[in-house]
Amino acid sequence: MEEKTERRLYIYLPWVLTLVVLVAATLYGYYGERYNPFETKFIKLDLLSTMRSHLLEAIEAEKNAVLAITDEASEAFAAQARQAADGVESSRKEIEAIILQEKLPGETEMINEFTVCWAHYRKLDETILDLAIQNTNLKAQKISATQCAQEMEYFEASLNRLIHRNTHGSQCNEAVMLTYEALTAGLNIFALHKPHIEEADDQDMDKIEQSIKSYDESVKKALISLRGIADLKNNDDLKNAETAYERFMNLTGEVLKLSRMNTNIKSADLSLGKLRLISSQCQEILTNLQETVQAQGNYSLPRLKKKGGIE
DSSP states (O other): OHHHHHHHHHHHHHHHHHHHHHHHHHHIIIIITTOOTTTHHHHHHHHHHHHHHHHHHHHHHHHHHHHOSSHHHHHHHHHHHHHHHHHHHHHHHHHHHHHHHHOOTTHHHHHHHHHHHHHHHHHHHHHHHHHHTTOHHHHHHHHIIIIIHHHHHHHHHHHHHHHHHTEETTEEOHHHHHHHHHHHHHHHHHHTHHHHHHOOOHHHHHHHHHHHHHHHHHHHHHHHHHHTSGGGTTOHHHHHHHHHHHHHHHHHHHHHHHHHHOHHHHHHHHHHTHHHHHHHHHHHHHHHHHHHHHTSOOOOOOOOOOGGGOO
């Protein structure tokens, strides 16, 4: 009898094992791949909370990168902004997979809407960060305020010595008049650096550069005339003034070139304009999606029927 029972067990054992494997595979397919229905709501809420947090970090870091006054600070904040944006993207992919699998009303449309908005944000954000770290306006301002200021100081000091040496009482000779012309025109060029650096419009920058060109011609004309005066032919002050002015104008060319790129002004305009609108839209979509997920009904375990038909 026992022998027969054992024989039957050996016969049915493969079938029992096969059934167990099939049940396990079915349960894994439902719970493993599709997420546990008792946890999915909280997983989505956690992902949305993380996305909103990272998005705020990205926005804040991007603004700091635009406002930073050194290359090092701009690059550091830009790196933070990109890292935070990567965090948003990572969570976005994860929640998108869950939502597309669940196919719950409203959520699919919202995550698709966010994906489009987020793509616009990242593209514009990258453009702004690339501009911000170049800092061309700040670099132009620094060159103007340091190197150009120093050369203009040398130029002014040399010409002032010429004026003092050629002024007799209240009488001003030709050398003094020409020196004043060169000095005044040179100082006017220096004064035009600031408005050019701060100007965002190309046509207005063209006008400033035309004025600089006109003043430059006046300086050169006056210096040439001074060089033609016999008493100043080998004058050291005049030579020093000419050398300082040449260095000043070379630096002025660099200032205008950097100023023309306008990376700080462009990045600030984009940050306060287009990106602000897009980031607000992305935040609004996430808020609506979070509210939709939060409003979902609580899941309950399917109860097995008890004997007698009572559930």
